[in-house]
Amino acid sequence: MDRKLAAFERLLRVMDELREKCPWDRKQTFDSLRMNTIEETYELADALLDHDMDNIRKELGDLLLHVVFYAKLGDEQHAFDIADVADGICEKLIFRHPHVFGDTTAADAEQVKQNWEDIKLKEKAANHEKKRVLSGVPRSLPALVKAYRIGEKAAAAGFDWQKREDVWGKVKEEIGELQREIDASDERRTAEEFGDLFFALVNAARLYGVDPEAALEACNRKFIARFTHIEEEAEKQGLALRDMTLEQMDRLWDEAKRQERED
Structure with missing residues (x-):
């Protein structure tokens, strides 16, 4: 505990000195740091998805710096300091x-x-x-994460399917409604029904214990890896992607899938 407290005190002292002596740090405000904080949060999320402990440690440090920075700004404005932040979360955790x-x-x-x-x-x-049950869902959350949190909170209030298997009826219903709007060439309603389908699928993921954000990101990475394989193989054959047929691309796609299974 002494080592941890000493490290945290060191961080606070470094922050004090940066705020006093660094031209960039002196210029920062709550507003100017906001987007950087969001970026750092996503970088931590990437490290967590990779289960990369070294990067998790580094990104946690970057995020902790932002917490300390905001607390320093609050202290300068006589609004709150890092002790108030720490005491506040301790009180909340104990109460909850x-x-x-x-x-x-x-x-x-x-x-x-x-x-x-x-x-x-x-x-x-x-x-x-x-x-309001849903008032605690931050407005700035990405839509996929927000949909998951909305489903969680509604479920905690008792608004949920009695059996998780029942959610598939809703998914099928939304697919049918989407198809009708596509057939009717109604662009506005088509976009609306796509949203309803996504929301139903997010709830299905929640009910089956799947993080939809992590699942979609895993799919993104898998697609990138397979498509990159197509590009690399095309280069070896002296071909540009636009010169290849879809059948050629499909063969290389399947080859990439086989390699994944073998790995």
């Missing part, structure tokens, strides 16, 4: 984990999630905020 720090019991992780959502609604009531 009564099964650890209080007398409440929770049989499993699902019960913990249910208790968490119930407590959050009670907090809003105590603060005289409107009890």
Whole structure:
């Protein structure tokens, strides 16, 4: 613990010195750092997907720097400091984990999630905020992640399929509605029905314990690897992609798939 506290104190002192002596750091504001923070969060997400421990450590450091930077800005404006940030999250964690720090019991992780959502609604009531189940979903979340969180919160409030298999009826319904709008050549409604289908599929992923963001990213990477194989093989044959037939590309695609299975 002493080593950890000393390292954190060192970071705070480095931040103080940067803010005082570095022209770039002196110029930064809450607004100017926002997009950098989002970028750093995605870089951490990439490292997590790769299970790259060294990069996870580095990206956590970058993100921690942003937390400390915002706290420094808050301190300068006499609004809050890093101690307020740390104390605030400690108080929240203790309050929202009564099964650890209080007398409440929770049989499993699902019960913990249910208790968490119930407590959050009670907090809003105590603060005289409107009890809106979905009000805690950040507006700036990417649409795929936001859809997952909306489904989670609605499910915690009891709005969910009784059996997870039932979700496929909704998926099929949305596919049918999408096909009708495509056949009707209604572009606006087609886009709307695509959204409904995506939302239903995200809920299906949630019910089957799949992270849809991670699953789609894995698919993206797989496609990139296979398409890159097509490009490389085309170059070896002295061909440009546009000169190849679809059948030639399909053969190389299948070859890439076989190589994946062998690896």
